[in-house]
Amino acid sequence: MLNLAISEALGEEIRALVSRHPDRLSMETIKTQNKGYSAEISVVTYSHSRREIDNHSKFRILLSFGQHGRELITSELALRLLSILSEEQQIPNMGPLSLNNTLEKLVIKVVPMENLNGRKLVEAGDLCERRNGRGVDLNRNWSVDWGKKEKDYDPYEENPGTAPFSEPETQMMRKLSTSFDPHVWINVHSGMEALFMPYDHRNTTPDGLVSHVMKSLLEDLNDLHCQGRCLVGSGGGSVGYLAHGTATDYMYEVAKVPMTFTFEIYGDTDASSKDCFKMFNPTDIMTFNRVLNDWCGAFFTIFNTAKHRLDGINSKASDDKLGKWESIDEYLEGYLMERSSRYGKRTEVLELGLQEIRTYFRLFLLSSVLLMFMFCSRISKSKYTTIRPIVSAVSL
Numbered sequence: 001m002l003n004l005a006i007s008e009a010l011g012e013e014i015r016a017l018v019s020r021h022p023d024r025l026s027m028e029t030i031k032t033q034n035k036g037y038s039a040e041i042s043v044v045t046y047s048h049s050r051r052e053i054d055n056h057s058k059f060r061i062l063l064s065f066g067q068h069g070r071e072l073i074t075s076e077l078a079l080r081l082l083s084i085l086s087e088e089q090q091i092p093n094m095g096p097l098s099l100n101n102t103l104e105k106l107v108i109k110v111v112p113m114e115n116l117n118g119r120k121l122v123e124a125g126d127l128c129e130r131r132n133g134r135g136v137d138l139n140r141n142w143s144v145d146w147g148k149k150e151k152d153y154d155p156y157e158e159n160p161g162t163a164p165f166s167e168p169e170t171q172m173m174r175k176l177s178t179s180f181d182p183h184v185w186i187n188v189h190s191g192m193e194a195l196f197m198p199y200d201h202r203n204t205t206p207d208g209l210v211s212h213v214m215k216s217l218l219e220d221l222n223d224l225h226c227q228g229r230c231l232v233g234s235g236g237g238s239v240g241y242l243a244h245g246t247a248t249d250y251m252y253e254v255a256k257v258p259m260t261f262t263f264e265i266y267g268d269t270d271a272s273s274k275d276c277f278k279m280f281n282p283t284d285i286m287t288f289n290r291v292l293n294d295w296c297g298a299f300f301t302i303f304n305t306a307k308h309r310l311d312g313i314n315s316k317a318s319d320d321k322l323g324k325w326e327s328i329d330e331y332l333e334g335y336l337m338e339r340s341s342r343y344g345k346r347t348e349v350l351e352l353g354l355q356e357i358r359t360y361f362r363l364f365l366l367s368s369v370l371l372m373f374m375f376c377s378r379i380s381k382s383k384y385t386t387i388r389p390i391v392s393a394v395s396l
């Protein structure tokens with residue numbers, strides 16, 4: 001049987017990898033405690049040039065692994081991804097990294113073991129445990145639709161905690177998402193093969209263009225890296241049960257991360273429900289490597305295309321709005337407000353500038369219209385000798 005590294009060994013491997021690549025990787029460990037229960041989370045940051053880690057103009061991707069203790073394979077995927085990013089390993093059939101141009105424009109934050117305390121319980125022999133060190137499911141502890149219980153609610157599996165964000169692990173992840181403000185969030189799990197998008201607490205996907213773009217990205221990933229086997233769609237609509245208080249729903253609804261996903265990277269549906277190791281983790285080296293390679297490939301497809309796909313929406317939306325004369329004010333206002341909310345503190349400055357920009361824009365439009373009518377009137381004068389076009393132009 002395949003032995004997966006215990007958390008300490010895995011943590012050590014990650015630390016060593018980071019120290020071998022100080023030009024691209026850095027790592028920080030955050031600790032929090034609540035009523036005598038303490039937890040820590042390590043975050044590895046990949047940036048093509050370390051000096052630019054805080055450059056907020058880069059496209060930002062936040063990936064979390066190991067939110068459920070028993071899903072050991074997910075943290076192995078985090079390590080494999082980091083070794084590919086640092087060019088120590090390669091994805092078969094992908095050739096040497098031809099992605100430097102893409103990676104230069106990205107900052108990727110990886111949380112390899114979100115639920116370290118829960119994982120330690122699994123390593124101590126409780127192979128079916130998915131909750132944290134004090135029995136709370138970290139993927140039910142977020143605020144969107146928190147605490148709602150379905151008929152088949154099982155406290156062993158889904159205890160949401162005493163309140164939203166009652167758990168130190170969830171608090172740290174929320175803080176990380178707020179400070180990093182990612183464009184893409186992926187919560188990596190195992191137990192089945194699936195590519196999920198919001199919502200988990202409803203059986204539908206959100207309306208609108210962004211939702212459409214998320215769906216088409218997932219369909220492409222399914223074709224390219226899952227041989228069409230993966231379930232694709234909303235978490236709530238595809239799994240067969242609704243989940244309340246999940247991280248991905250929070251990232252989408254509250255943190256306003258444009259692209260939010262939950263990936264389920266492996267599952268053995270034939271395994272006995274008592275054999276949790278087998279249900280959630282590959283047990284032979286061939287499958288182990290196949291899973292890691294396939295899903296690293298999926299991540300690189302995202303690194304390569306996510307920004308481009310989102311940019312496509314922005315230009316389409318502005319084309320639509322610019323097509324109408326009367327909506328230019330709305331367009332400018334919407335655009336600037338959207339940007340200002342994304343960059344928090346700059347709101348006031350942008351609001352002050354808004355009036356001026358609108359005035360200049362109106363003057364520019366008015367003068368263009370006047371010039372156009374004056375030009376037309378000169379042409380028409382030769383035929384009809386009338387000055388009406390100028391008069392009507394002024395009344396505009």
Ligand SMILES: [Zn+2]
Binds near residue numbers: 071130189190191
């Ligand atoms: Zn899970």
